[in-house]
Amino acid sequence: MRFKQLSLLVVGLLIAVLLASCGNSTNTTAAQPVATTASVAGATTASVAGATTASAAGATTASAAGATTAAGQAGAAAATGSQPYIPIISKGFQHQFWQAVKAGAEKGAKDFNARITFEGPETETQVDKQIEMLQAALDKKPQAICLAALDSKAVAPLLQKAKAANIPVIGFDSGVDSDIPVTTVATDNLAAAALAADKMAALMGDKGEVALVVHDQTSRTGIDRRDGFLNQMKSKHPNITIVDTQYGGGDQLKSTDLTKAIIQSHPNVKGIFGANEGSIIGVLNGVKELKKEGQIFVIGYDSGKQQIDAIKAGTESGAVTQDPIGIGYKCVESAVKALKGETLPKSIDTGFHWYDKTNVEAADIKPLLYQ
Amino acid sequence: MAVAAVQRRLVIRADALQRVLAFGALIVLIFIFSLASPNFLQFNNIVGILLATAVNGVLAIGVTFVIITGGIDLSVGTVMTFSAVIAGEVITVGQMPVPLGILAGLLAGGFAGFVNGILIAKLKIPPFIATLGMLNVARGLALVISGVKPIYFNDTPEFNSIAMGNVIPAIEIPNAVLILFAAAIIASLVLNRTILGRYTFALGSNEEAARLSGVNVDRWKIAVYTLTGLFSGLAGILIASRLNSAQPALGQGYELDAIAAAVIGGTSLNGGEGSILGTIIGAFIISTLTNGLRILSVPQEWQIVVTGAIVILAVYLDVVRRRKK
Numbered sequence: 001m002r003f004k005q006l007s008l009l010v011v012g013l014l015i016a017v018l019l020a021s022c023g024n025s026t027n028t029t030a031a032q033p034v035a036t037t038a039s040v041a042g043a044t045t046a047s048v049a050g051a052t053t054a055s056a057a058g059a060t061t062a063s064a065a066g067a068t069t070a071a072g073q074a075g076a077a078a079a080t081g082s083q084p085y086i087p088i089i090s091k092g093f094q095h096q097f098w099q100a101v102k103a104g105a106e107k108g109a110k111d112f113n114a115r116i117t118f119e120g121p122e123t124e125t126q127v128d129k130q131i132e133m134l135q136a137a138l139d140k141k142p143q144a145i146c147l148a149a150l151d152s153k154a155v156a157p158l159l160q161k162a163k164a165a166n167i168p169v170i171g172f173d174s175g176v177d178s179d180i181p182v183t184t185v186a187t188d189n190l191a192a193a194a195l196a197a198d199k200m201a202a203l204m205g206d207k208g209e210v211a212l213v214v215h216d217q218t219s220r221t222g223i224d225r226r227d228g229f230l231n232q233m234k235s236k237h238p239n240i241t242i243v244d245t246q247y248g249g250g251d252q253l254k255s256t257d258l259t260k261a262i263i264q265s266h267p268n269v270k271g272i273f274g275a276n277e278g279s280i281i282g283v284l285n286g287v288k289e290l291k292k293e294g295q296i297f298v299i300g301y302d303s304g305k306q307q308i309d310a311i312k313a314g315t316e317s318g319a320v321t322q323d324p325i326g327i328g329y330k331c332v333e334s335a336v337k338a339l340k341g342e343t344l345p346k347s348i349d350t351g352f353h354w355y356d357k358t359n360v361e362a363a364d365i366k367p368l369l370y371q
Numbered sequence: 372m373a374v375a376a377v378q379r380r381l382v383i384r385a386d387a388l389q390r391v392l393a394f395g396a397l398i399v400l401i402f403i404f405s406l407a408s409p410n411f412l413q414f415n416n417i418v419g420i421l422l423a424t425a426v427n428g429v430l431a432i433g434v435t436f437v438i439i440t441g442g443i444d445l446s447v448g449t450v451m452t453f454s455a456v457i458a459g460e461v462i463t464v465g466q467m468p469v470p471l472g473i474l475a476g477l478l479a480g481g482f483a484g485f486v487n488g489i490l491i492a493k494l495k496i497p498p499f500i501a502t503l504g505m506l507n508v509a510r511g512l513a514l515v516i517s518g519v520k521p522i523y524f525n526d527t528p529e530f531n532s533i534a535m536g537n538v539i540p541a542i543e544i545p546n547a548v549l550i551l552f553a554a555a556i557i558a559s560l561v562l563n564r565t566i567l568g569r570y571t572f573a574l575g576s577n578e579e580a581a582r583l584s585g586v587n588v589d590r591w592k593i594a595v596y597t598l599t600g601l602f603s604g605l606a607g608i609l610i611a612s613r614l615n616s617a618q619p620a621l622g623q624g625y626e627l628d629a630i631a632a633a634v635i636g637g638t639s640l641n642g643g644e645g646s647i648l649g650t651i652i653g654a655f656i657i658s659t660l661t662n663g664l665r666i667l668s669v670p671q672e673w674q675i676v677v678t679g680a681i682v683i684l685a686v687y688l689d690v691v692r693r694r695k696k
Binding site for chain 1: 413416525535615
């Protein structure tokens with residue numbers, strides 16, 4: 001008996017999923033009739049036929065016993081078919097930075113009448129997960145795609161597919177080594193980190209020991225921010241020595257412990273640069289736990305409540321912020337423009353800004369910071 | 372700790388050898404790092420190592436119980452995060468007093484452990500799969516409940532002092548370290564002096580025999596997983612307190628460090644053997660190693676390799692010991 005109930009449940013779920021996916025496919029431009037029949041023990045029968053034309057005037061017929069809600073969903077999805085569908089594949093979603101990008105993208109979707117979805121892998125090392133997400137997004141036959149590639153070479157074959165299907169690709173956050181993206185909306189991380197290096201050098205009087213806490217050594221942002229900082233120090237501030245570069249995976253706790261180890265092994269360290277939000281929170285914690293506040297100059301990246309508070313309190317000298325909301329917004333805007341056939345510049349720099357105690361509340365900085 | 376190790380050696384128990392080996396390894400590590408860098412053996416750094424052990428140590432204590440029963444709990448890391456988020460919600464959004472928040476966090480962890488126990492004991496889902504499921508459920512729920520945002524404890528400074536304050540003002544050892552030792556002592560007593568502890572070993576040595584001799588195996592199994600969940604809850608309070616925030620994206624990967632600590636300390640993955648003292652030594656080996664390699668500025672890539680090699684070595688010793696028997 002139990003088995004029968006279970007299998008009924010499973011089949012019910014299957015039908016719901018099928019109906020929902022038919023609903024999504026009504027947004028596609030290609031005509032794609034789908035017919036599914038499922039039956040179990042002669043009790044439940046459902047047949048769905050979805051047919052769409054290039055004008056997206058879809059005709060969906062659904063009849064399912066005991067699955068009316070799923071049918072309703074399919075209808076609702078068909079109704080929104082006139083808006084272009086633009087999936088956004090980001091590098092992550094758990095960090096506040098990506099939440100801010102998402103907020104910007106949602107604002108863009110509203111202003112330019114597009115339908116978006118926003119997803120990304122858990123960490124910036126999961127290249128494979130991102131490829132799966134991109135593949136799934138392409139399978140939904142979207143009108144355009146926004147992509148922040150974790151590994152630009154790994155996604156190249158899928159970008160070719162997108163090109164073949166005439167789906168414009170908008171790159172964001174970091175460049176893609178390919179001429180397929182119509183434009184790339186990004187921060188120049190190398191230049192931004194170089195600015196952080198200049199500020200650090202100024203604080204330290206152009207001499208002394210500096211260490212870096214970076215999120216990882218394989219992602220584009222990790223590499224660019226590290227190298228941007230290191231190269232600027234080497235070329236412009238030769239009296240400053242970089243004593244250590246450690247990677248904490250953006251994990252606040254690990255970054256805390258490794259910051260303490262850095263200070264322990266280099267007692268003369270005068271400045272520490274945290275290359276992303278998780279790293280800088282760790283640096284701030286580590287400095288605080290060793291009671292070195294005020295003795296070590298701390299410079300961060302991005303924002304977040306903890307960092308903003310530290311800057312206001314003076315325990316952090318300042319940070320470089322990108323414009324995450326602007327990145328998300330411009331991304332959707334560019335996608336819509338590309339769909340209209342407008343020509344776009346090859347890259348759109350959303351800029352970066354230095355902020356510290358003096359301008360954290362300023363009108364041109366405050367909107368860039370997320371809590 | 373040295374005295375304790377000597378005493379243990381006198382008591383002839385199967386896993387004592389590995390514990391002695393582990394303790395010896397810890398001493399050797401400390402010796403080598405002290406020689407290699409003058410910055411290693413300093414009060415601040417020792418406190419740093421102790422503090423870095425706190426979260427992983429508490430998780431490892433919890434996971435030791437289930438490993439002794441012959442099971443595993445892969446969800447300890449994300450259940451920790453889940454508990455931290457629950458405590459955060461209760462304190463900041465619910466505006467409840469801090470002790471209530473702590474209680475809620477502990478209960479959240481205990482509840483997740485209880486569910487693990489039900490899945491494993493009643494629904495007969497293999498522990499590896501059940502807790503792998505829980506790993507994701509807890510991780511997802513932590514994100515959902517927190518709204519994918521960290522929860523800050525800025526309005527309740529006393530929360531931060533749970534881990535970072537000094538109960539004994541004379542010595543500057545943060546509370547988190549004292550909590551770790553207190554948890555270890557309590558767990559040791561539970562494991563060695565109570566029925567729950569006795570059945571924990573019995574389940575791991577021969578579950579069928581325990582069942583046939585009239586032990587309500589399912590009930591005790593659920594109890595053990597619940598206990599593990601409680602320790603994850605405690606770890607959640609510690610990490611949230613230390614970071615002064617509940618970070619919803621943390622936690623994954625912490626289970627592996629916890630399991631590694633237990634295994635290095637002589638807890639057998641086959642069940643039936645293990646000790647809290649060994650686990651604590653194992654946790655100290657991991658954090659001493661990480662800290663020492665960082666102090667020596669060994670490239671991070673190699674730090675990971677070394678830690679992995681140590682785990683393999685520890686398991687190999689376990690296998691050798693088993694073959695001799």
